[in-house]
Amino acid sequence: MKRKIFISLLFVLTVLISPFSGDHFEKAKAAAPVVYWEGMQLVKGQIGKLIILKPVNLWKRDHNNKLVFVRVLKPGEQYRVYQYDSMYGGQYGVGGPYFVTNVKGSVQYKTPSLHKLKLVNPELYRTKLSIGSVTKEESKVIAPGVTQSELSVNSNSGKQEIYKLDVDQKSSQITFETTLAKDQIIGFETVKSMANRKQADGHYVIAGVNGDYFDKNGAPTDLTVHNGEILTTNTTPINERTIFGVSPSGKAMIGNPDITIEMTVNGEKKKLINSVNKRRFAGHIVLYTPYFSNNTGTNDLGTEVVLTNINGKLNGNNTVTADVKEVIVGKGSNTLNKGEWILSGHAAGSEYLKTLKPGDRVEITLTYDKPEWDQVDQAIGGRYHLVKNGQAQSFNIAGAHPRTAIGIKQDGSVFVVVIDGRQSHSVGVTLSELAKVMKDFGAVEAMTFDGGGSSTMVVRQPGDLETSVVNKPSDGKERPVSNALLIVGLWKAGPLHTLLLNPNEITLFAGATYKDLNISVKGLDKANDVVAIKDPIIWSSNIGKFHADGSFTAANKVGKGIITASVGSIKANVTVNLVNTIDSIKLKQNTIVVEKGGSLSIPAEGYFKGQKIVADPAVFSYQVSDQLGKVEKGIFKAGTKDGFGTITVSYGSVKAQLNVIVGNPGSLIIEDFEGDLSNWKATGARYSNVQVMPEKNFVKQGKQSLKVVYDFIGQTGTSGVYAQKITPIEIIGTPKKIGMWVYGDAKGHWLRAQLKDADNKEIQLDFTKNLDWTGWKYVEAQIPAGLKAPYKLEVPIRYMEVNDSNKNKGQIFIDQIQAVY
Known part of the structure; x- marks a missing residue:
């Protein structure tokens, strides 16, 4: 019995604290998001790793926090660390109640970057803001020394969406640069256009924000300096403006120079x-x-x-x-x-x-007037000095709006913030709230740029050649402005350093074959700039097989794995999730028309959680009604008889259906007026009364028809009663005629219908210009040639009178509207 207990304990320990083996990696992959560090995957709660240098004991703390010896850990083993405390001279928690003592020379502790820790444990490292609670925070490095973040905040005044760029000017070759709309004082241009116009090798525009306030001609209000040259001087009174500048040495400044x-x-x-x-x-x-x-x-x-x-x-x-x-x-x-x-x-x-x-x-x-601004290299104007000497300022100015601001931290690094406003996802902030945000982000000096509909942030994402707008401007689109502040990388494109695969995670259907996985590959240098891939890309996978024609067959089992793209020694992976279930099937056609003995492809797509994951015909089952033909490998092969039916495509209990017409099916009923007719309505022109209603006495076939009532008495001009469904009747295939049974009132009126083709062209169809019979009669109207199918019957019944001397009242009955092929 004792031996069985000991074996069970060893098994538990192996699962909890085994080194970073393949099995351990498989368990870690369940965590999200997937973040790698030094060849291993970080998991939720992890703060670092422990490398065993010399034999050292593994301890278990019991319920009284007393140590119980477990075993000796061997040199070279590595363990995830989830906590550290000062008990017993300092111990690292490696999972559950298991700890390793910090014995100098026997263990080495390493911790990943704060950026990676934030990605894995956002709730532990999330930014704290005094205006409310941060509910979501995402960050990524977009270039050396430049990090992009987005924060969702529940503030006291409502939801806020904050976009932030952190710029470490100590990083080599990162600089700020002002730019004018169309390179002139007078004029307007969007921030994105300005940024992309300045892109060049050796001058990579990484990001940008809108700049100064401006007049009706697009002239910036206050001081603008570009590359050491004054472009325009101040207009605003000294107590109503603030200027951001960069010295020749790269030092950022916020002040009020004249x-x-x-x-x-x-x-x-x-x-x-x-x-x-x-x-x-x-x-x-x-x-x-x-x-x-x-x-x-x-x-x-x-x-x-x-x-x-x-x-x-x-x-x-x-x-x-x-x-x-x-x-x-x-x-x-x-x-x-x-x-x-x-x-x-x-x-x-x-x-x-x-x-x-x-x-x-x-x-x-x-x-x-301030010597520190002598020879300033870049300068751009703003308005409100939000943070002075580390103190957030208060403003007696009402109104929450979109905002753009820039701040300088104690270490001299700079960050730029844009906050959306005037929208449901982000209400915007007051100036006092903005000052608190900038202070919370670490600013010792901060100021505003122009806000409102002008507030815009653009970013060039890794792998992109141009910038794109990352916030949601309140105008619903980017507003042209007078100038902008750009973040520029001055490096030249370097050699291929990494591969960027998009998407980085896909879901596939187990056992299915894919002609194209639609994974794009871009080559990046160390600065995330796009560079050419000159050597062949080699594809491999541990969860499927690539074929000579480039197609891929997924393994016939549910699980996770990777697809790897390799260019020489440079590799990148796409995470692959294999499933064997789908939520829905979508067909590219709802009707097919095939000649007798002919064939036609039936593309079917299987969806899982809203994402298309399979289009391999071999995955689906097919059932054809009325013995009209059969489906082989996704191809319908028609039989030798005319007819109309359906093809059902299924996987398990999930089904989709399309109509099939083989040869000439004759006539197809498109409206029989059975069941609920509440979706029918009567409209008209120049009438005293028009109505439609179910009719159970005058019926051609089935249990009911449609009764159409009208009263044109006393009206002048063209009168009419129009009977139509709320949703037009869709007609499958390409019929030559529309027919219907009509119980007439012999009042001599004009009976028509209105058809619309696939190009939205409206056509009037004439059944008779003189309805001169009583009782049931079948009538047809020819559909003109040259129209584009499919058709919609928008107004099936238009009963009209153009002669003022024949304005009367009556009723007709309609049944069995049909398409004639």
């Missing part, structure tokens, strides 16, 4: 330049560069001086020299040519510029 620009002519006549690339106001001098537009956009009430031979960069703590090329008085909107600038003045500014003459040397000096 710049003083002065000019001299031949070393004399110092004069203030009021702005760069802004609207010209009374008495001002404005400096225009080709970044503004194709011309200055000014009126004729001023003077404009064209400068050429420009030397120097337009930035703080800099001096620029230029020569006067031309002085233009009384003419505005002069052309801004490449390599030339224009000084434009009004009133006092105009009088000053009139004193200049061609050949004069102009010197322009620029000075920031």
Whole structure:
């Protein structure tokens, strides 16, 4: 008895704490999501792994936390670690009540990255936000030093969806860059268009967000600096704006710099330049560069001086020299040519510029009021300073809206946030709530960019050549804006480093054969940039077999496995789930028409949890009614007799059915008026009364027909009663006529029907223009040639009168509407 107990204990220990063997991996695969680290799969609750360096004891803690010796662990073995505590000098929990003591030199503990731990144990590592609880958080590295996250939050004011980009500027060759809509101050362009227009090898746009507020012409409101050159200066009052900047060394800054620009002519006549690339106001001098537009956009009430031979960069703590090329008085909107600038003045500014003459040397000096902004490389304007010196600010400004913000952490790293708003999935946040969010994310300084419908984040996903919008803009589509802040990688494309397979997990039907698994393969370098795959891709699997023609046959058993794509030594896997059940069968046709002795394919698809998993005809069973033919390998082969019937496709108890017409089936009843007729309705034109109702006395066949009642008395113009189903009658195949039995009232009215073909073309069918009989009579209407099947009978009965002298009342009965082939 004791020996049996000991064997059972060893079996339990082997299952709980065995090294990372194949069996252990199979059990771990049940966890989701699948995350690998150092060749092993991380499982839920795991915080690291323990490598045995020297023999060490495995202990079990009993209910009193006393240690019971289990066995000696051997060097080279590895164990998942789920906890660590300080008992007994420090012990690692390796599953259940089993522990290994932290004996220096005998064990080595390793832990995966925080990013991987978050993926496996999101509830333990989820971000804490003071505006509410984070219900879902997903993160992924999209490029070296750039991580994309999405958080779903239940806040006090409602649901919030937050999109975040973390940028480690210490990572080599990652930088921020401003960009203008269409590379000009005046104009609009979407963030995605701006980002994708800037894509190039050595200049990979990884992501971007919308930037500054703007005026009706698309001009950004405040300071914009691009690659060390001022594109436009501030407009907003100093206490209503905030600027994000990046120094030449890559340091991110949030502040409120202003710049003083002065000019001299031949070393004399110092004069203030009021702005760069802004609207010209009374008495001002404005400096225009080709970044503004194709011309200055000014009126004729001023003077404009064209400068050429420009030397120097337009930035703080800099001096620029230029020569006067031309002085233009009384003419505005002069052309801004490449390599030339224009000084434009009004009133006092105009009088000053009139004193200049061609050949004069102009010197322009620029000075920031905050020295740390001298030579700033990139700058872009915003509005509200959300976090100052680590303190979240409060704002007495009502309204929850979509928001875009940027923050700087204590270590200098930067993150950008977009929050959706004005939608059911995300209501948006107030400025005070946004400040709390930025503080919770670690910002010591943070500010807003433009929000509302402008709030947009674009990201270039690994394997993509261009960016795509990741948030849901409140306009329902991306809004064109004035400028954007881009995150750029300055590396060149490198050699093939990894393979990106899409999808990374598939479900297949056990035993089925697939001509194409539809797995796409892209080659990526170390920076996740797409590179060409020059060598052949070799496919293999441990849960099926690839054939010479590229098709794949899944193993005939339920289970999990992988499909591997290999290019040389570089490999990537797709997880494969094999099932032997389906939820539904979908057929690509609901009706087929086949000549006698002919054949036609019947494509069938099996679905599991809403996903198509099998289209192999060998999986399904087929049953043909009325001995019209047979199905072999998914091909229906018609017999030698005319007829109409059905083909039933099934797997187990799951079935689907389609109609089949072989040869000429004659006539098919498409409406017999039996059962519930509540889905029929009467409408009309110029009538006193119209009705439809079941009729049980005047019946051609079966138990009831349709009674159509009308009263046109006293009406002028074309009158009519229209009887139709709420859902049009669908007609299978390509009939030549529509027929019906009509019990007439001999009132001489016009009997028609309305048909619609597959191109939505409406056709009127005439049964008779003079219904002159009483009692039952069969009538037919010809369907014109050249229409595209299938057809729908939209209005089966249109009983009409165009002659005002024949406006009367009565009733007719309709039965057995049929399609004639």
